[in-house]
Amino acid sequence: MITRDPRRFAALAAGLAPDFGPATARAAFLVAPDGFALAGESASDNRYMAGAGAFDAPRALAQHRALHQALSATLPTACFAGHADTPDALFPNNVFATARPDAAVDAAAAPRLVVGRMRHPVRQREAARSDIRAWFTDMLGYEPVDLSGQPHPCELTGALVIDRARGIGxxxxxxxxxxxxxxLMHEAFGLRATLLLELAAGEYHANVVLAILAGRAVLAAPAGFATPAALDALDALYPGRVIRLSAKEHAAFAGNAIALDAGTVWMSAGAGAALSDATRAALAAAGFAVRTVEMEAIEAAGGSLRCCVGEVF
Structure with a gap:
């Protein structure tokens, strides 16, 4: 089911068992911020991006390396080189994502590499990378689902936030x-149900204002959605675990967080510093410790920690 009706979505999703697949990824991949600079096309619809003078390439590279080291201590994490002609490539989850068909239907089905269709030409170049494609298809045996050549923008897990345990998005x-x-993404990921919500004016990706953490809790910035009340539908799916972010937390990228195991939520140091005591307590009650990495140089490009992480399921 794919719908714009939050109540219909919640009614179906509330009855789904968390047996679609693992709630968190088994590995991760990154793309280094080589050639880190302002991408003018991306800046045209990303209000979070700083001006060209705020881009500090050496510091961004150092922070990205620290992120790689931190994540590698938690799960296998590969890092591909970046290129000067793709300055936004450090956010690979918009272009490349992985999916496994519904485990309750066919646990032996081959996993998929999904390649998204980016809005801007500067990012469309990323989809042509043969090294990332070959790593998944030739080395890991993933079946490709290539959406990059059709005309409709679908920026994968930037635009789509997935509960991998239930198979909903x-x-x-x-x-x-x-x-x-x-x-197209609903079909490519093989999801059981997908809810479509309009973002608020000035927002560009759902994963900046919404995170589903290991299928157990949600971080949500209500101001990021055109109809904030639509998020109330999530209360039935995650009772007592929908954590609504303040304007300060929203602006600091606290919604751009990710759980890579059952007990840890990762976000930037700036986001962590902005968390209220109530938000920290709610995350702790849901069983999550908060871990952070300095990301302010990278955040000049309009994304934060979760945007940097491609998940391998």
Missing amino acids: IVGLSERCDETGAR
Whole structure:
């Protein structure tokens, strides 16, 4: 089911067992910020991006390396080189993502590499990378599902936030993902149900304002959605575990967080510093410790920690 009706979505999703697949990834991949610089096309619809003078390439590289080291201590984490002609490539989860078909239907089905269709030409170049494609298809045996050549933008797990345990997703509609693109992603990931929500004016990706953590809890910035009340539907799925972020937390990228195991939520140091006592207590009650990495140089490019992490399921 794919719908714009939050109540219909919640009614179906509430009855789904968490047997779609593992709630968290078994590995991760990154792309280094080589050639880190302002991408003018991306800046046209990303209000979080700083001006060209704020881009500190050496510091971004150092912080990205620290992120790689931190994640590698938790799970296998590969890092591909970046290129000067793709300055946004350090956010690979928008372009490349992985999926496993519904385990309750066919646990032996081959996993998929999904390649997204980016809105801007500067990012469309990333989808042509033969090294990342070959790593998944030739080395790991993933079946490719290539959406990059069709006309509808669908920026994968930037636009689509997935509960991998239940096989459900929430798409934030914007210039970076239209309704047809959302339907293509729903099919490519093989999801059981997907809810379409309009993002608020000025927002570009759902994963900046929404995170589903290991299928157990949610971080949500209500101001990031055109109809904030639509998030109330999540209360039935995650009772007592929908943590609504303040304007300060939202602005600091606290919604751009990720759980890579059952007990840890990762976010930038700036996001961690912005968390209220109530948010920290709610995360602790849900069983999550908060771990952070300095990311302020990278955040000049308009994304934060979760944007940097491609998940391997």
